[in-house]
Amino acid sequence: MKRGLEGPAPEERPTPAGRRNKQGIRIDPEVEATHEPRRTVISALVAHEPGVLSDVSGLFSRRQFNIESLTVGPTEDEDRARITIVVEEPDPGIDQVEKQLRKLVPVISVRELEPDAMRRELALVKVDAADPASVSAVADMYDATAVDSSPETATFEITGSRQKIEAAVETFSQFGIREISRTGLTAMARGTDQTAGADLTAQPADEANYSDATQPADDD
Amino acid sequence: MSERAAKVTPAEDEQDDDQITDSATPDAATADTTATDAASEETTDPVTTGAESVVRALENAGVEYAFGVQGGAIMPVYDALYDSDIRHVTMAHEQGAAHAADAYGIVSGEPGVCLATSGPGATNLVTGIADADMDSDPLLALTGQVSTDFVGNDAFQETDTTGVTTPITKDNTFASDSDRVGSDVSEAFALASEGRPGPTLVDLPKDVTNGETDREPDEPKTPDTYHVQEQADPEIVAAAADRIENASRPVMLLGGGVIKGEASEACREFAVEHEIPVITTMPGIGAFPEDHELSLEMAGMHGTGYANMAITHCDTLIGIGTRFDDRLTGGIETFAPDAEVIHVDIDPAEISKNIHADYPLVGDAETVVEQLADAVDESPAAKKWRAQCQQWKSDYSMAYEAPEDAPVQPEFVVEALDEATSDQAIVTTGVGQHQMWAAQYWTYTEPRTWVSSHGLGTMGYGLPAAIGARLAADDDQEVVCVDGDGSFLMTLQGLSVAVRENLDITVAVLNNEYIGMVRQWQDAFFEGRHAASDYNWMPEFDKLAEAFGACGFRIDDYDDVADTIEEALAYDGPSVIDVHIDPDANVYPMVPSGGDNGQFALTEDQL
Numbered sequence: 001m002k003r004g005l006e007g008p009a010p011e012e013r014p015t016p017a018g019r020r021n022k023q024g025i026r027i028d029p030e031v032e033a034t035h036e037p038r039r040t041v042i043s044a045l046v047a048h049e050p051g052v053l054s055d056v057s058g059l060f061s062r063r064q065f066n067i068e069s070l071t072v073g074p075t076e077d078e079d080r081a082r083i084t085i086v087v088e089e090p091d092p093g094i095d096q097v098e099k100q101l102r103k104l105v106p107v108i109s110v111r112e113l114e115p116d117a118m119r120r121e122l123a124l125v126k127v128d129a130a131d132p133a134s135v136s137a138v139a140d141m142y143d144a145t146a147v148d149s150s151p152e153t154a155t156f157e158i159t160g161s162r163q164k165i166e167a168a169v170e171t172f173s174q175f176g177i178r179e180i181s182r183t184g185l186t187a188m189a190r191g192t193d194q195t196a197g198a199d200l201t202a203q204p205a206d207e208a209n210y211s212d213a214t215q216p217a218d219d220d
Numbered sequence: 221m222s223e224r225a226a227k228v229t230p231a232e233d234e235q236d237d238d239q240i241t242d243s244a245t246p247d248a249a250t251a252d253t254t255a256t257d258a259a260s261e262e263t264t265d266p267v268t269t270g271a272e273s274v275v276r277a278l279e280n281a282g283v284e285y286a287f288g289v290q291g292g293a294i295m296p297v298y299d300a301l302y303d304s305d306i307r308h309v310t311m312a313h314e315q316g317a318a319h320a321a322d323a324y325g326i327v328s329g330e331p332g333v334c335l336a337t338s339g340p341g342a343t344n345l346v347t348g349i350a351d352a353d354m355d356s357d358p359l360l361a362l363t364g365q366v367s368t369d370f371v372g373n374d375a376f377q378e379t380d381t382t383g384v385t386t387p388i389t390k391d392n393t394f395a396s397d398s399d400r401v402g403s404d405v406s407e408a409f410a411l412a413s414e415g416r417p418g419p420t421l422v423d424l425p426k427d428v429t430n431g432e433t434d435r436e437p438d439e440p441k442t443p444d445t446y447h448v449q450e451q452a453d454p455e456i457v458a459a460a461a462d463r464i465e466n467a468s469r470p471v472m473l474l475g476g477g478v479i480k481g482e483a484s485e486a487c488r489e490f491a492v493e494h495e496i497p498v499i500t501t502m503p504g505i506g507a508f509p510e511d512h513e514l515s516l517e518m519a520g521m522h523g524t525g526y527a528n529m530a531i532t533h534c535d536t537l538i539g540i541g542t543r544f545d546d547r548l549t550g551g552i553e554t555f556a557p558d559a560e561v562i563h564v565d566i567d568p569a570e571i572s573k574n575i576h577a578d579y580p581l582v583g584d585a586e587t588v589v590e591q592l593a594d595a596v597d598e599s600p601a602a603k604k605w606r607a608q609c610q611q612w613k614s615d616y617s618m619a620y621e622a623p624e625d626a627p628v629q630p631e632f633v634v635e636a637l638d639e640a641t642s643d644q645a646i647v648t649t650g651v652g653q654h655q656m657w658a659a660q661y662w663t664y665t666e667p668r669t670w671v672s673s674h675g676l677g678t679m680g681y682g683l684p685a686a687i688g689a690r691l692a693a694d695d696d697q698e699v700v701c702v703d704g705d706g707s708f709l710m711t712l713q714g715l716s717v718a719v720r721e722n723l724d725i726t727v728a729v730l731n732n733e734y735i736g737m738v739r740q741w742q743d744a745f746f747e748g749r750h751a752a753s754d755y756n757w758m759p760e761f762d763k764l765a766e767a768f769g770a771c772g773f774r775i776d777d778y779d780d781v782a783d784t785i786e787e788a789l790a791y792d793g794p795s796v797i798d799v800h801i802d803p804d805a806n807v808y809p810m811v812p813s814g815g816d817n818g819q820f821a822l823t824e825d826q827l
C-alpha cells in the first residue's frame with residue numbers, strides 16, 4: 001500500500017542556500033530586496049465608453065490591489081476619459097497595477113505621476129451655523145466657499161490637497177459637522193509633461209522613477 | 221428549469237427540420253458551386269440582418285466549426301447559420317461547447333467558436349470561458365441576450381453576461397447596434413488570437429441580431445488601442461545572451477506560450493545548439509520532445525524529480541511563455557533561488573508578476589528566441605551540469621512496479637496507450653490523478669498534442685475537448701481522452717454528440733472509484749478521512765457508452781490491456797474503455813502545495 005518512487009529522500013538531497021522574498025526577488029544580502037508599500041497616483045487615459053469604469057474597478061478588486069481613491073471624468077477629447085487612481089502598494093505591486101491596467105483593451109495609456117504632480121480633491125462640508133461669524137472665519141482660513149446656508153447650517157466647498165481638506169474638516173468639527181461628501185483625487189502632471197497622453201507607446205515609469213518617489217508630499 | 225425546457229422545445233423541433241433539410245444540403249451545395257462557377261464574383265448575398273452580419277463575420281474569419289446549443293435569444297444567429305457553410309456542432313451542454321471550442325483552438329491555433337443563448341446558456345459557458353482564460357486559449361464566445369428594451373429588467377433568461385464574464389475574458393462587448401454587430405464579432409475574433417491569446421465574448425441582444433442592416437462586417441482587426449510588442453529590447457537581449465554564455469547551470473523552461481507562439485522549433489534548435497537542459501511546464505508539454513536527451517520533462521507539483529532538482533539548482537533560468545504559476549513554482553521563496561531569471565513573454569504584465577525577472581524580454585516567443593539565438597555566440601560551459609542532470613534522471617527515474625497479481629497500475633495503461641498510438645496522437649484529459657499520469661507517463665514529442673485544463677483545473681474537460689480536438693485534428697491523428705471516473709461523469713453527455721457526429725475518439729477512463737486526487741490529499745493531509753471522495757457508486761462506463769451508441773470496453777487485468785486498447789483504437793467511432801485500476805494508486809513525485817520543489821516526496825511517508 002505504501003508505494004511510490006525510488007530515489008534519495010528529501011533530507012539526503014542538496015539544497016541551495018539562496019531564497020527569494022514574497023515578491024519573487026532573490027534575496028541578496030548586498031541589496032535590500034523588500035519593498036514597503038507607498039502611496040502613489042496613477043493616471044489612465046481610456047476610451048470614453050460604457051463599462052470602462054467597471055472594467056477598471058473590477059480589475060482592482062479581483063486582483064486585490066489596495067486602492068484608496070478612483071475618479072473618472074471626461075477630457076478635452078470627447079472620446080477619451082481620464083481615470084485617476086490612488087493606490088498604496090509596494091513597488092512591484094504598483095508596477096503590476098500599471099501593467100494590468102494597460103492590458104485592458106479600452107485603456108489607451110497609463111502612467112504613474114511624478115511626486116510633484118498637481119493633486120486636488122473637493123469636499124462639501126455641512127456644519128452647524130449657530131455661530132456664523134466663527135464659521136465664516138474658519139472658512140476664510142481654508143479658502144472655503146459657501147455654497148448654501150440656512151438658519152441652522154452652512155455648507156462649504158473646499159478644494160485642495162488631501163491634507164488641506166483634512167485640516168479644514170478637523171477645524172470645522174468644533175462647530176459640529178452634519179455631513180461630509182468628498183470626491184476622490186484628480187491629478188495632472190506639471191508643465192509640458194504629459195499626464196497620460198495619447199502617446200500610445202507610453203512605457204511605464206522606469207525604475208529610477210520609483211526609487212526617488214518615496215511618500216510624496218501632496219502639493220498645493 | 222421547466223420554463224427553460226419549454227422554451228427549448230421549439231428549438232428541438234427545429235432541429236428535426238434541420239436534419240431533414242440536411243439531407244438536401246448536398247444538392248444545395250452543388251447548386252451553390254454551379255452558381256459560383258457561373259459568376260465567380262457574386263458568391264454571397266448581401267447581409268440583411270444583424271445576425272447575417274454576425275455569421276458573415278465568422279465566414280470572413282475562416283471559421284469552419286461552431287459549437288453550441290440553440291435557445292431563445294440566440295435563435296436569429298442560428299437562423300442565419302442555417303444557410304452558412306459553417307458546420308454547427310450541437311453540443312449536449314454549453315460547458316461542453318466552450319471546452320470543445322477551446323480544444324479546437326489549442327489544436328488548430330485558430331480561435332474556436334462557441335455559441336449559447338442568454339441566461340442559463342451563457343452561464344453554462346462560463347466554466348469553459350474561465351478555463352480558456354487561465355490557459356490563454358483563443359476562444360470566441362457568442363451569447364444571445366434579451367432585447368435591448370428588456371435589458372436590466374430581469375427579463376426571462378436574462379443575465380448580465382458581459383458583467384459576469386468581464387473577469388474571465390480578454391475582452392467582451394455588448395453589441396448594441398445592428399450595423400456594428402458584425403464588426404464587433406470580427407474584432408472579437410481577431411482579439412482572441414492576437415498577442416497573448418484568450419477568450420473574447422460578444423453578447424448579442426435579440427433585437428440587434430434581428431434588426432435590419434446592409435452593413436457588411438469589417439475585416440477581423442484588433443482595435444487601435446491594442447498593441448503587441450513583437451521584438452524584445454535589443455539591449456536586454458544582449459545582456460541576457462551574455463548571462464547565458466556565462467552560465468554554468470542553465471535550464472530552459474518552456475511554457476504554453478511556446479506552443480501558442482509557434483516557437484517550439486526555435487526553442488528546440490536553441491537548446492540543442494547550446495546543449496541546455498529543457499524543462500516544460502504542464503501547458504508546455506509537447507514544446508520539446510520528451511525522448512530527447514536534454515529533456516527533463518515537466519517540473520512542478522507532480523513534475524519529475526529530475527526536472528524539479530534541475531529547476532531548484534540552476535543558476536540561469538530561461539523561462540519562455542510561462543507565467544510561473546504556483547503549481548509550477550511551489551513556494552516562491554524556494555523557487556530557483558540561485559537563478560538569474562531571463563523571462564520571455566508577450567504579455568508585459570507577466571514579467572515579475574510572480575517571479576522577479578532579471579532580464580525581462582517582452583515580445584513574441586519565436587521572434588525573441590531567434591533574437592537570443594543571434595546574440596548568443598558561445599555555448600555555456602555546462603558539461604558538469606548536464607552530467608548532473610543525467611544523474612538525477614537515473615536517481616529519480618519514473619519507474620513503477622506492476623506485479624502481475626496486483627490490480628492494473630494506471631501508469632502501465634498510459635504507457636500502453638502511448639505505445640499503441642503514433643507520435644502525432646492527441647491526448648485530452650480531465651483533471652485529477654489520471655491527468656498527472658497522462659502527463660508523466662506518455663512521451664510527448666510534438667506541440668499541440670497535449671490538450672488539458674491547466675490553470676483552472678476543470679474536471680469534465682476531457683471528453684468535450686476530445687470532440688473539439690477531433691474536428692481540428694488531421695484525419696490520421698488519433699485522439700485519445702485519458703479521463704478519470706469523477707471527471708468523465710461530469711460531462712459524459714457529450715458522448716451523445718460524439719456518437720451523432722461519429723467522431724473517432726477513444727476514451728480511457730482510469731476508474732478507481734474515487735475522486736482520486738482528493739483521496740490522495742485526504743490520505744496525506746486529512747488523516748485518511750475520505751469525506752465525499754469515495755465514488756463506489758460509479759456506473760459501468762462500458763455499458764453506459766453502449767447505451768449512448770458508442771462502443772464499450774472494460775479492462776480488469778493486465779492480460780486485457782494491450783488487446784482491448786488495440787480494439788478500441790481500431791473502432792471507427794467513439795469508444796470508451798472502463799479501466800479498473802488499482803484504487804490505491806497515487807501520483808508521485810509530489811510537491812505539497814506551497815512547498816519546496818527540491819523537496820518533492822517520492823512516497824506518502826515523505827509528505
